[in-house]
Amino acid sequence: MSGRTPGNGGGRGRRARVTLRRIAEEVGTSQSTASRALAGHGYVAPEVKARVEEAAARLGYVPDISARTLKGHSSGLVGLLVSDLRNQFYAQLAAGVEQAVAAAGHQVVLVDDHGDESQAVRGARAFLSMRAAGVLLAPVGREATDLLVGHGTPVVEVDRRSGVRSCDAVTIDSERGAREAVGHLLALGHRRIAVVLDETMWATGKNRLKGYRAAHRDAGVPLSRRLVLDLGLRPADPQRDVAAFLDAHPDITAVFAANNVVAEAVWHELKRRDTAVPDRCSMVSFDDLTWMRVVEPGLTAVRQPVFEMGNRAARLLLERIEGGQGRTETRTLEPELILRGSTAAPGR
Amino acid sequence: MSGRTPGNGGGRGRRARVTLRRIAEEVGTSQSTASRALAGHGYVAPEVKARVEEAAARLGYVPDISARTLKGHSSGLVGLLVSDLRNQFYAQLAAGVEQAVAAAGHQVVLVDDHGDESQAVRGARAFLSMRAAGVLLAPVGREATDLLVGHGTPVVEVDRRSGVRSCDAVTIDSERGAREAVGHLLALGHRRIAVVLDETMWATGKNRLKGYRAAHRDAGVPLSRRLVLDLGLRPADPQRDVAAFLDAHPDITAVFAANNVVAEAVWHELKRRDTAVPDRCSMVSFDDLTWMRVVEPGLTAVRQPVFEMGNRAARLLLERIEGGQGRTETRTLEPELILRGSTAAPGR
DNA sequence: CTGTTAGCGCTTTCAG
């Protein structure tokens, strides 16, 4: 199915770009008048303005952002750095960001660092290079944040905080979500609850573990280090690790999976070994994805307002860009425990 | 917090941007030499080059893309227009695109038109404005394509074709996927197979319906118009529509859901009314998402190489940007039918 | 109200 390249309208026709000057000539006025007419501010005779607008429309004029940017204004581009767009979590986040940014008439430049800090830094450099009006950072690592903040670019961290001062953040209260989830299991009578994470270095993993501990403290149930399984970021075969862990700890009656990735591994492993859920083993996930409400039994999960988080973060950034030089702030959104069929009293 | 200019490195300070001129002064050479030194092409004495590079690194020089772009080159930005980033399908697609674009040292500008053509056009205009090197279009509608192509911007359409000539495309063979899926149901003995779509105007829906029909033709089974349910784009309550449809056609023994959105509605409705799957009703989905392999029974589905499609499309675009003025081409990727538990012989 | 003028930061001839 190959096509021809038609003579004009289509194709390669690298016909001369229509510039302000061209329009000015067309209308018989000066470039600056044309600029003012189109920009809308500054005085222009209505009649001239109309003629300029007509010519612009007729010729298909498209303003050149680079020229405008070069002149001093920022590019109006908002950078978004995520660490894995294939993960539904980040996709939702990006969707929330995109929506708010588009509503403000800007565009999102998306970079996926695949969890690799050097990629993140390259992304940050690219944002700097294009004079992004601001940047949203969702990945781990603080080098990118440092670089951007050091150059005076407004930054908002999303979901994770790198610890860099003077930078806003929007997060979800991981500790509280975890505490509620594990508290729910404890209230049902579970006493040997495993927690599976893929990192405990960054705010998210760390706080979820903290919440797990806090819940035990609340309930006066002693903690056991052996019930903590940290798979590490990007484990080769998480399900196998979960399997080994479950084999080693047959006394476990419930599992708290600290995010959607580990939840999937845990779920598959439970299914593989035909463990009755919740009769034989209860399960709670942190992060509530489509599949969790579609499986049988539905997964009890901590729902995070992910889209909302992206949206709020973007709006905060936009405010900051507009001029807010005030104190930096951290906004925290609340997660919500959704009870479904995967949790019940132990030992039934 | 007004711009103090800190000694160096750290602060928030809107300290004067480091430009080539600044570096040239620092090194005691001319701007053009500095430019050549950093650009890497053109002759520069090795010793001078080293000094320039050192100064650039020390001062934290970041080239200004707008200036470069203005000078004539394109911005190196690649536009990506999708119609719903919250949909896992588009998220995967975007991930594939991002990966290829980043590998080529460019960045992706992401616009989500939410299925609204006017938004798509605004996005296209923005791409033009920023002199995007090329654009990938996944949404319905041809106005955006026309606009972009008309301005000489390389465009590759992904998943859908608008019918605009002189523009490459990468798609998945929907017809074949649908034909196999429905053929599978027919082979099992089903004779009253419903097909649920959300549009039949664009290439995807149209071709899936075509495949549905072709399969019937292959098997010599007569078609019945009443078995086609077209929900229309963005239905208010797809599940309710599915419910009404199933009520009206109790003789149906299998359902072919033409994409992941309608599949979810169908699945939920089947679950809600406790229809035994596959005993009472078989089901196949076009598009294979996480949840479909996690539910019980697993959904038989047509797997589309979505990430791969985005990746290929981006690579094709990049080639085109590099200079390929050759014939436009359409690459078609093959889907694959994944058999799981949701399909079986009827009337058991 | 409108035209002139001066760059923004960079690349790229074109002479030294």
Added chain:
DNA sequence: CTGAAAGCGCTAACAG
């Protein structure tokens, strides 16, 4: 090998 100079397209004083 290096420097001077000319803009890319646009905006923003500043005079008319």
